[in-house]
Amino acid sequence: MSDERTETVGRSGRLTMRDIARLANVSMPTVSRVLNDSPLVTVETRTRVLEVAQAHGYAVNRNAKKLRQARTGTVAVMLDFASHRHGAIGDPFIFELLAGVSEALSIRNQELLLSPPGLDDTRAFEDFHRARGADGFIILGQGTRDAMLRSLARRGIPMVVWGAVSKDAGYCAVGSDNLLGGRLAGEYFRMRGRRRWLFLGDIRHAELRLRYEGLCQEAAEDKEVTVEYLPIASMAFNATGQTVSAYLAGGAQPDALFAFSDTAAMAAIGAFRERGLIAPDDYSLVGYNNIPPAANFSPALTTIDQKTDVAGALLVEKLMQHIDGGRARSILLPTQMVVRET
Template identity: 65%
Template sequence: MAARNSDTTTMPRTTRPTMDDVARIAKVSKPTVSRVLSGSPLVSAETRERVLAVAREQGYALNRHAQKLRRERANAIAVVLDFGSHRQGAIGDPFIFELLAGISEALSVRDLDLLLSPSGLDTVEGFVDLHRSRGADGFIVLGQGARDALLRKVARKDIPMVVWGAVSDASGYCAVGSDNFLGGRLAGERFLSFGRRRWLFVGNRQHEEIRLRFEGLQAAARTGQNIEIEVLSIESMAFSAVHDQAHAYLKACTERPDAVFTFSDTAAMAVIGAFNAEGHLTPRDYSLIGYNDIPPAAHFTPSITTIAQQTGVAGALLVEKLMQTLDGGRPRSAMLPTRLVARQT
């Protein structure tokens, strides 16, 4: 009889072995064990035999019901972008790609595929059809945009979904995001500390996140005296669209703003460029605060004061919340720490 491999350690009889135990002893990943036990052709014959031998030796009992559920899954997650908020569907904001990178990494660890913004997801039926046809096990929506009502309807269909955006107990779905109201209030408090009185808010308040930022800005203004807030409601989040609207606004206004709060750092850069063309300079003539703290904000000239979100953990947290939903849980929404990063503007 062949000698038993010295690396194989038998579990105590009183301990019920788990898939993690099999993976550790066989020196493979847990997803590899899952593939072997589900009969996946993606595993080499040598690895399959080793894993099965360890499973038999350890007395690992395969949960047939769980295996059936795994086989019925698509092993793919659909990530839905807010193309409607950008001109001709062109999304160029680095913030979105930071979120995507975190999500992609978290999905790859779990051996799940990422399906990027499938078509037809502008209706409840689109979400339902893709899920029921096993095209995607669940959805991660990046940005509520003006779709909050749609997303609430999707949630009522018991479609597994997690949303990056404004966190609200009334939404009916799990969301991960910053404290947008606090972000707006922090911006306003900074303007007050510099004695600024004519504030411009740049953003579309039909978006839940942006509406909350504006309300936070208003709350700060109410603590000051003689504060005026004007709103530049943009038609598209694209850089060129923001630049053009900001330039047209400044040329037409009779009293220029001495403080500007934009919905993103990318929009802040567009405003700076547009205002520079008319000789209205930050920080000389106005204070400016963006949102998101994307890497270019710190290296822009002048460097941009902004509201920071913990983007580095956001992607992994979105995936973790969705996995909890797929496993039958009801994860709570999560509010990430929100702070002001003071720079030159």
């Protein structure tokens, strides 16, 4: 004799929610609540419904489920590939941020969609959001896209940005106090008696421009100090090292270097070493981000700490506030210098 739970179900041979309700002796709304993890169902009922579903190989159609819901439960996380040569990102700092965001999304049962292709302008972002590709966007790095981000904000697209915090941007940003970071680097150079400062980076990026401005503000406190700016075409490690090597080969002799990242600082140290220049004897150096390898590099890097341990959770929290209809406010993270060998 066949058991009640193994009888034929549905004319198509596929188990439906109606079949589950009948076999588990509950209503269809109860089945829906169980499959959507509602807390309004007792443990006993939930167990019985799930046993029936599993016994007949029932699988939730997640795409159909998303279409029925007000939200997709998906967040798109966008990386700034354009700032790296051939779109290859190798900076550990970015992946620390990404790991923090991923963990925070997982805790909230949100899916992470990493850098979907084709989102190159405001219209593409807007179309993707309207097509329910994602509930919102977390953008790791403003890069040179500030104008586009401001445009997205005016259109009400839910997003939060890791980068420079600006009162007039119109969008929520989370980041360190980049201006203060630049001033801290300058204070350190002055304390070490350095006079010929070099800033390494691309000041078209809002974050890096603020760091450069902070450095210049501190330099203005001493008439004997000069600041030179060395732009880079790519944030990639090898490209940065080549840029510094070419600069030094031209006869430049800076006695202090403020690099836009710890990775860039490491590349620069190699270029300086090729010229027989060693930190901290021949020059002082300050990086940015305080990535884990910075403390174990030789020489250990003096750097600006950005508190990545809390950044991911804050980015997700701010985005969820926006998605829920609230007003997410920008926030500056504590910014401090970590003095090591350089």
